[in-house]
Amino acid sequence: MKVIIEDLKPGxxxxxxxxxxxxxxxxLHLINRFRQENLKLTAMKGGSVxxxxxxxxxxxxxxxxxxFVYTQSQVYxxxxxxxxxxxxxxxxxxxxxxxxxxxxxxxxxxxxxxxxSRLEAFLKNGEKVIISRQYVAKLKEVLGx
Amino acid sequence: MKRIHxxxxxxxxxxxxxxxxxxxxxxxxxKDATVLDVNILWQILTTGLLTSLxxxxxxxxxLSVKRHLFLLTIYYLYVNIVVLVSGFYYDxxxxxxxxxxxxxxxxxxxxxxxxxxxxxxxxxxxxxxxxQILKERxxxx
Numbered sequence: 001m002k003v004i005i006e007d008l009k010p011g012x013x014x015x016x017x018x019x020x021x022x023x024x025x026x027x028l029h030l031i032n033r034f035r036q037e038n039l040k041l042t043a044m045k046g047g048s049v050x051x052x053x054x055x056x057x058x059x060x061x062x063x064x065x066x067x068f069v070y071t072q073s074q075v076y077x078x079x080x081x082x083x084x085x086x087x088x089x090x091x092x093x094x095x096x097x098x099x100x101x102x103x104x105x106x107x108x109x110x111x112x113x114x115x116x117s118r119l120e121a122f123l124k125n126g127e128k129v130i131i132s133r134q135y136v137a138k139l140k141e142v143l144g145x
Numbered sequence: 146m147k148r149i150h151x152x153x154x155x156x157x158x159x160x161x162x163x164x165x166x167x168x169x170x171x172x173x174x175x176k177d178a179t180v181l182d183v184n185i186l187w188q189i190l191t192t193g194l195l196t197s198l199x200x201x202x203x204x205x206x207x208l209s210v211k212r213h214l215f216l217l218t219i220y221y222l223y224v225n226i227v228v229l230v231s232g233f234y235y236d237x238x239x240x241x242x243x244x245x246x247x248x249x250x251x252x253x254x255x256x257x258x259x260x261x262x263x264x265x266x267x268x269x270x271x272x273x274x275x276x277q278i279l280k281e282r283x284x285x286x
Contacts, residue, residue, distance in 0.1 A: 109279070109283070110276050110279065111272050111276055111279070112272065113265065113268050113272050115210060115213070116210065116213040117264070132207045133207070133208075134205060134206070134207060140271070140275065143279070144278065145271070145274060145275065145278070
């Protein structure tokens with residue numbers, strides 16, 4: 001694959017142009033990753049508003065009609081519902097792993113089988129989340145299995 | 146489609162282990178029998194199929210650990226009922242012979258435990274492969 005980088009003309013907006021014979025799954029995934037790089041999430045903590053980048057986010061969790069955003073060591077709250085987050089984030093590195101959690105799969109350190117055909121995902125910050133049985137197949141697909 | 150696949154896999158596992166279990170049971174409790182009726186093979190297959198169909202009580206949706214344990218218990222009771230009723234109907238044991246009935250109950254428990262263990266163990270190589278992929282992804286990051 002050839003990669004060409006050109007200087008911008010004055011006033012021109014940055015863009016990425018992809019020329020391909022056909023759009024396959026890996027190319028689509030790459031495009032969604034690029035899209036996600038520009039996606040920032042507005043979240044609140046202690047009365048302050050923050051703009052979080054997708055790569056900082058470990059997972060989203062919905063609890064008691066609220067949506068929480070977990071980063072390495074902080075927890076924020078967002079006004080977005082889980083289905084809205086799923087629409088924006090789940091084409092890239094994020095994956096729904098249960099009814100109430102959307103996980104950044106780049107933050108998974110390792111997996112372990114759990115009871116009832118579930119998986120335990122050990123995250124890079126030491127936390128652990130459970131991947132429900134019906135979402136295991138999707139994770140396998142995303143990992144290329 | 147996946148449900149049919151899982152049920153068929155359970156049926157294959159059950160049939161293999163039940164055949165083994167039947168061989169052990171017949172060797173202990175029917176060792177004086179010189180001729181076995183060919184119908185025993187159809188009986189094993191039919192009972193195996195009926196017990197495997199019980200697998201369908203597990204819904205596709207997310208289950209809590211409590212609910213899963215509850216369904217596991219129901220399934221185990223279902224298997225016991227199917228096998229013991231079949232055994233009584235097909236004359237695999239005499240109801241007044243407590244050793245034969247106890248032998249059947251123990252055999253059911255052992256086969257059930259082996260199938261449960263098989264379902265857990267077959268998942269391990271897949272998880273190992275997933276961990277390998279994650280390790281490579283983490284190296285690239």
